[in-house]
Amino acid sequence: MILDNIIDEIKKAEDIVLLTHETPDGDAIGSSLALYGALKQLGKNVDVIIPECPSLFQFLPWYKEIKKEGKNNRYNLAIALDCSDIKRLNGFAKYFEGAKIKMVIDHHGSNTMFGDYNFVNPASPACCQILVTVLEYLGAKIDKKIGECIATGIITDTGGFKYSTIKAETFEFVAELLNDGVNISDIYRKVMQLISKKQFELRKIAINRMEFLEDGKIAFTYITKKEQEDLKLDIGEHEGIVELGRDVAGVEISIFMREQADNSYKISFRSNDYVNVSDICLMFGGGGHPRAAGCTINLPLEQAKEKLLSQTRMYLK
Ligand code: AMP
Numbered sequence: 272m273i274l275d276n277i278i279d280e281i282k283k284a285e286d287i288v289l290l291t292h293e294t295p296d297g298d299a300i301g302s303s304l305a306l307y308g309a310l311k312q313l314g315k316n317v318d319v320i321i322p323e324c325p326s327l328f329q330f331l332p333w334y335k336e337i338k339k340e341g342k343n344n345r346y347n348l349a350i351a352l353d354c355s356d357i358k359r360l361n362g363f364a365k366y367f368e369g370a371k372i373k374m375v376i377d378h379h380g381s382n383t384m385f386g387d388y389n390f391v392n393p394a395s396p397a398c399c400q401i402l403v404t405v406l407e408y409l410g411a412k413i414d415k416k417i418g419e420c421i422a423t424g425i426i427t428d429t430g431g432f433k434y435s436t437i438k439a440e441t442f443e444f445v446a447e448l449l450n451d452g453v454n455i456s457d458i459y460r461k462v463m464q465l466i467s468k469k470q471f472e473l474r475k476i477a478i479n480r481m482e483f484l485e486d487g488k489i490a491f492t493y494i495t496k497k498e499q500e501d502l503k504l505d506i507g508e509h510e511g512i513v514e515l516g517r518d519v520a521g522v523e524i525s526i527f528m529r530e531q532a533d534n535s536y537k538i539s540f541r542s543n544d545y546v547n548v549s550d551i552c553l554m555f556g557g558g559g560h561p562r563a564a565g566c567t568i569n570l571p572l573e574q575a576k577e578k579l580l581s582q583t584r585m586y587l588k
């Protein structure tokens with residue numbers, strides 16, 4: 272069984288590198304730090320590499336251990352967490368490709384199975400939830416610190432325990448974490464509710480220009496590179512904007528475009544009931560989950576918008 276192989280390889284490896292997807296979210300960072308803590312507990316040499324980590328997550332244990340570069344390209348074992356595609360490891364695929372054994376632990380249905388061992392469960396609402404099983408088999412103790420990392424991934428990837436992806440066992444894990452002393456309510460507020468003044472200003476811009484198209488079934492908005500520069504935004508401060516459109520009555524799909532430094536647009540899609548937005552994003556070389564997905568488009572604003580909308584319309588009832 273694949274889980275036995277995963278456990279065997281982790282136990283054998285001395286020198287391990289943990290990697291996750293670009294523009295990392297709470298699940299990406301939570302799963303990386305939870306596994307880091309567990310592997311340290313087992314006495315391994317571990318590097319956790321996250322080039323651009325939002326400071327929002329600095330309350331997490333081992334945040335200060337995060338490295339921007341690895342020590343070499345020849346780790347015994349590389350583990351990619353919460354990452355569906357080697358392209359999303361960004362410039363850091365070199366650590367994955369150079370490692371003797373390559374492992375993928377993920378929950379994206381669009382995962383391309385790019386490892387030697389792929390432990391991928393699209394039924395799991397968060398990569399952190401898959402890790403609970405992995406850590407149990409590894410014989411690592413899920414203590415309070417590891418629990419805080421796991422709770423962060425579960426809370427952020429379920430939109431604060433509200434997505435339909437959530438399972439009864441998700442609540443069972445979280446109940447155990449509460450019993451272990453993890454302050455769920457504090458983490459919830461930090462990762463789901465608290466926003467900086469700059470984020471608030473950015474949301475005002477995005478809301479002011481939000482359009483409702485196709486009888487109000489599509490919400491569309493964007494932010495430019497200049498607006499982000501003027502506000503001196505930190506990494507990850509655009510998070511949450513795409514959800515604002517989805518929460519309006521009658522909207523099935525929310526689309527948010529964010530201009531990046533190289534003038535390309537990072538696109539976020541969210542849906543409510545029936546549109547599989549991962550399918551739409553796959554057409555543009557991206558992917559994700561049925562109700563939350565993304566892609567990148569290298570076109571000027573109006574052309575990118577028209578291309579996205581013409582595809583998206585076909586999915587509406
Ligand atoms: P985001 O809109 O960036 O929050 O992403 C929503 C979901 O889609 C997350 O699970 C991402 O991991 C996934 N996703 C975003 N962009 C891509 C991409 N270019 N390729 C594959 N998956 C993506």
Ligand code: MN
Binds near residue numbers: 353
């Ligand atoms: Mn993620």
Ligand code: MN
Binds near residue numbers: 299353396398428
């Ligand atoms: Mn995830």
